[in-house]
Amino acid sequence: MVLKNMLVCFGLVLAIVCAMNPGVGTAQQDQDDYLPVVDRVVVKGNIVVSETTILNKVKVSKGQDLSRELVNQDIKRLYSTGFFKDVKVDIAKSQNGYVVTFIVDEKPVVAKITVEGNDAFGDKVLLKEIGLKEGQVLDQKLLKEGVHNIIKKYKKKGYRFVEVSEKIDEARSAKKVDVRIVVEEGKKFKIEEILFSGNE
Numbered sequence: 001m002v003l004k005n006m007l008v009c010f011g012l013v014l015a016i017v018c019a020m021n022p023g024v025g026t027a028q029q030d031q032d033d034y035l036p037v038v039d040r041v042v043v044k045g046n047i048v049v050s051e052t053t054i055l056n057k058v059k060v061s062k063g064q065d066l067s068r069e070l071v072n073q074d075i076k077r078l079y080s081t082g083f084f085k086d087v088k089v090d091i092a093k094s095q096n097g098y099v100v101t102f103i104v105d106e107k108p109v110v111a112k113i114t115v116e117g118n119d120a121f122g123d124k125v126l127l128k129e130i131g132l133k134e135g136q137v138l139d140q141k142l143l144k145e146g147v148h149n150i151i152k153k154y155k156k157k158g159y160r161f162v163e164v165s166e167k168i169d170e171a172r173s174a175k176k177v178d179v180r181i182v183v184e185e186g187k188k189f190k191i192e193e194i195l196f197s198g199n200e
């Protein structure tokens with residue numbers, strides 16, 4: 001992530017110090033990663049995930065010495081929640097230090113999950129194979145694993161040619177989607193008779 005304001009500040013500070021005293025370049029290296037105190041921490045872009053939840057995940061806080069390493073770690077922490085498609089940080093100078101703004105782009109929330117084309121198994125039975133639930137943040141990996149589980153369930157019952165796919169439709173409200181599990185069962189394969197010959 002590009003921390004535009006932070007990098008400009010670091011460049012100016014380092015240039016001034018080195019110009020005044022060329023011998024401090026190496027000593028200053030350890031301090032170059034640090035900025036003055038954090039004045040405020042702001043969250044923007046969140047619709048579903050609350051500001052409190054986001055602030056509880058980050059370590060940057062008011063009154064704290066700010067470093068690039070700490071900010072980068074906080075970005076990773078927010079990504080690890082699985083709630084966001086993108087996380088950016090803006091750092092701006094203020095009268096009392098620096099304002100750190102986390103700008104997030106949330107993943108959509110699943111509003112509804114339905115199953116279509118299923119006769120061999122009921123909706124509830126198949127939905128149990130989907131780890132994803134209504135009200136959760138959309139997890140594509142979890143959804144694909146659920147589809148694979150449904151295919152295995154059908155094949156165990158003899159539906160060797162079953163096809164299952166997932167369809168994602170945008171819901172009416174912002175940041176919400178409907179998930180449809182579409183099943184094409186095909187013909188059930190059944191062994192009618194097994195004959196053995198040559199054994200007497």
